[in-house]
Amino acid sequence: MEKLLQGVLKFKSLVRPSLLSQLEKLAHKAQPRMLLITCMDSRLCPTSFTQADPGDMFIMRNAGNVVPHNQLFGENQQSPLSERAALELAISTGVKDIAVCGHSDCKAMDCLYHMHDTTDKEKQDSETSWVSSWLRRYAQSSLTKFEKLGVPIDGSSEEKDNLEIMFDKERDLSDVDKLSQVNVLQQMQNIRSYGFVRNKLDEGSVQLYGLWFNIGEGEMLLYSKTRKRFVVINKETGLSS
Ligand SMILES: [Zn+2]
Numbered sequence: 001m002e003k004l005l006q007g008v009l010k011f012k013s014l015v016r017p018s019l020l021s022q023l024e025k026l027a028h029k030a031q032p033r034m035l036l037i038t039c040m041d042s043r044l045c046p047t048s049f050t051q052a053d054p055g056d057m058f059i060m061r062n063a064g065n066v067v068p069h070n071q072l073f074g075e076n077q078q079s080p081l082s083e084r085a086a087l088e089l090a091i092s093t094g095v096k097d098i099a100v101c102g103h104s105d106c107k108a109m110d111c112l113y114h115m116h117d118t119t120d121k122e123k124q125d126s127e128t129s130w131v132s133s134w135l136r137r138y139a140q141s142s143l144t145k146f147e148k149l150g151v152p153i154d155g156s157s158e159e160k161d162n163l164e165i166m167f168d169k170e171r172d173l174s175d176v177d178k179l180s181q182v183n184v185l186q187q188m189q190n191i192r193s194y195g196f197v198r199n200k201l202d203e204g205s206v207q208l209y210g211l212w213f214n215i216g217e218g219e220m221l222l223y224s225k226t227r228k229r230f231v232v233i234n235k236e237t238g239l240s241s
Helices: 002-026 082-093 107-117 120-126 130-138 140-147 175-192 195-203
Strands: 034-039 057-062 097-103 207-214 219-224 229-232
Touching: 034 082, 057 082, 082 195, 097 175, 107 130, 107 140, 107 175, 130 140, 140 175, 175 195, 175 207, 175 219
Parallel strands: 034 057, 034 097, 097 207
Antiparallel strands: 207 219, 219 229
């Protein structure tokens, strides 16, 4: 907490003076263009990595940047889940872009990855863990897709976009990092499962992107549908897909 308080004081003396006029304009009106869905990991600083300003984006964070698929709620369509509420708020506010951002060395993905080889005893233990329950319930589909790598990451019948992924041999990603990239694509499919988002995507008024941050290299990657892989963002790759 001491570091946080020191940071607030530093902000107040060094940053606030130059930011105040911008904040005054935003005080009663903001028109963010983007909803960024990312992991709660402490090493991810999305506004720093994207150089975003106040008012630029909504940010929704949880363990593993997961957006539960709409079908998982069955008949309980009114389940008040924060991820669903965030999507609704962002769409109703008029965002133009939605991006899911995963990252390397994700502890949530590590937990998910090890679910496929757990013993019965470990399974019992994990049932008392909320993180395990969260991932088992809402991210199992990512693990299933990962285990079928090479097979197109397709969605259910209402999801017309099939997202495929290939991995560069030379990049030498760990299995957990590969799962993390697959998970980003799965969450993009899950986002499409919400009719009010899918309508916007289909009419082209909202665009959907997959991002992945390599922590050790400090590089942000963008999913390229044509190249079927995440590519480092630079002046050449830009937003080309
Ligand atoms: Zn993470």
